[in-house]
Amino acid sequence: xxxxxKHTDDDSREISEFFRELPDNERMExxxxxxxxxxxxxxxxxxxxxxxxxxxxxxxxxxxxxxxSQQNEEPTTSAGSSSKIAGRLTYFxxxxxxxxxxxxxxxxxxxxxxxxxxxxxxxxxxDGSMLTANSGTTFEYSRLFGITNRNISIDGExxxxxxxxxxxxxxxxxxxxxxxxxTSFNIRSWSTDPDRETRLNVASGRVKFYPQSFxxxxxxxxxxxxxxxxxxxxxxxxPVRAPLSYAIAWRDNNLAFSVQPLSVIFDELERKxxxxxxxxxxxxxxxxxxxxxxxxxNVESVLADICTVKGLTFSQTSTGYRISRK
Amino acid sequence: xxxxxxxxxxxLFGLIAVSDRKAFDEFFRKSYATLVVFGCRYVKDKQTAxxxxxxxxxxxxxNRSSLKDVELPKSYLYRTVRNLSLNYIRDNANTQPGLELxxxxxxxxxxxxxxxxxxxxxxxxxxxxxxxxLVKLWISQLPERQREAFELSRFEGLDHHEIADxxxxxxxxxxxxxxxxxxxxxxxxEMDEKKNVIAGHG
Numbered sequence: 001x002x003x004x005x006k007h008t009d010d011d012s013r014e015i016s017e018f019f020r021e022l023p024d025n026e027r028m029e030x031x032x033x034x035x036x037x038x039x040x041x042x043x044x045x046x047x048x049x050x051x052x053x054x055x056x057x058x059x060x061x062x063x064x065x066x067x068x069s070q071q072n073e074e075p076t077t078s079a080g081s082s083s084k085i086a087g088r089l090t091y092f093x094x095x096x097x098x099x100x101x102x103x104x105x106x107x108x109x110x111x112x113x114x115x116x117x118x119x120x121x122x123x124x125x126x127d128g129s130m131l132t133a134n135s136g137t138t139f140e141y142s143r144l145f146g147i148t149n150r151n152i153s154i155d156g157e158x159x160x161x162x163x164x165x166x167x168x169x170x171x172x173x174x175x176x177x178x179x180x181x182x183t184s185f186n187i188r189s190w191s192t193d194p195d196r197e198t199r200l201n202v203a204s205g206r207v208k209f210y211p212q213s214f215x216x217x218x219x220x221x222x223x224x225x226x227x228x229x230x231x232x233x234x235x236x237x238x239p240v241r242a243p244l245s246y247a248i249a250w251r252d253n254n255l256a257f258s259v260q261p262l263s264v265i266f267d268e269l270e271r272k273x274x275x276x277x278x279x280x281x282x283x284x285x286x287x288x289x290x291x292x293x294x295x296x297x298n299v300e301s302v303l304a305d306i307c308t309v310k311g312l313t314f315s316q317t318s319t320g321y322r323i324s325r326k
Numbered sequence: 327x328x329x330x331x332x333x334x335x336x337x338l339f340g341l342i343a344v345s346d347r348k349a350f351d352e353f354f355r356k357s358y359a360t361l362v363v364f365g366c367r368y369v370k371d372k373q374t375a376x377x378x379x380x381x382x383x384x385x386x387x388x389n390r391s392s393l394k395d396v397e398l399p400k401s402y403l404y405r406t407v408r409n410l411s412l413n414y415i416r417d418n419a420n421t422q423p424g425l426e427l428x429x430x431x432x433x434x435x436x437x438x439x440x441x442x443x444x445x446x447x448x449x450x451x452x453x454x455x456x457x458x459x460l461v462k463l464w465i466s467q468l469p470e471r472q473r474e475a476f477e478l479s480r481f482e483g484l485d486h487h488e489i490a491d492x493x494x495x496x497x498x499x500x501x502x503x504x505x506x507x508x509x510x511x512x513x514x515x516e517m518d519e520k521k522n523v524i525a526g527h528g
Contacts, residue, residue, distance in 0.1 A: 013499045018508055030512060037461050037480040049359035058354050061380045065387055067347065113391055121392045297496035318416045
């Protein structure tokens, strides 16, 4: 928080300059408006919505979220819910069987997490491995993850730092399988990609990589190497040395593309900035581009650059942008 | 209603991320009124704004597992309410009233020469109300983006970093919007004063 306040002081410089440049009496008037506008609004807000209205809205919200009926709840972590079940077992023997069946069924429903567009997610898995997922990524794992297995499915892009263990850590992504014991690697595998390509970059350790349907074709990758599988190439490509910095640029909020069609780049921008991007002719999306952006401020500056390079122009729509030829 | 402090907002987000319903309720109670008033400025209707704020909290709860990395919890909700409101306006474009009602009080206040540089702060309630409606009138005349940035800064008390997050623009753009808004308010005031002078002599 302290960091953010500092940021504000720097940012407000222009506003203080505006006030400083005004003639004395005008400055007092404008500062008065500036200060009072904040104060007056807070009083008005308190008068417009009563506590009673807030409570009514909260109970309406509880109904919508089914907070009052426990069994409808889908917990994200197992801890809270299993202790609830334990409590019921003590008090209602008859309910025990039902609870056990429910618990069994619940155990076999996988946990699914989707990262909202415009955000990234870092989380620790139960086995101690770390996962960082890019915007729009969906992953799924069994509730027994870290107990009987270490299997995880992913559609999207994620960086894994796998804790060493005798149980293999297996990441499934659009028909590809990445199998490791303890290492770190980046998987990029969007089901929306034209060729459903899965690209694997290894940051440390040794990784086995193969298509689900053809495990015999497995290749082994070591630090600094990359391979890929797609609908077009069914066997994993021979591992090549590839700079890791490009593959994991997204983790530092950078954008990096090496000879990618604009459709892939637009997809990424849509997820990263939570906007829709459409284009007037299909040919536009097929042209390719290589680019690296360091922490772009907003989607418009990126689009402006792409359009300049490719002789395109963009306009704003109600939900995002439309790209057309100049 | 007490305002939600930044530190508390971060704490609550951490608790909501691990499915703490009490934290969820506290966050709702502390931010509902401000968010509804904020939403009203887009959709112009309290009931619609209330529905939108509830929907924003449903999204918050459903996405709770990813809240741990949200750096700016307050702007997260403002952003959701803003996006939902803009969607609502888009989908209900033909049912939107074209005219905004300007209160009589604001019009009357515009005809008086109220001083804002009032260091004694001894204005009575009536004067305060007049000022409130007048400043609202001025702000309502600003271009859309400038109005949003100005209101988020002055009304909602967000810092520029947070406003940038809500409006999906850079902090620099936020600055520019606010400075332009101030310049425009200054112009509108000058025009009002001239009108008053003409009216006074005529």
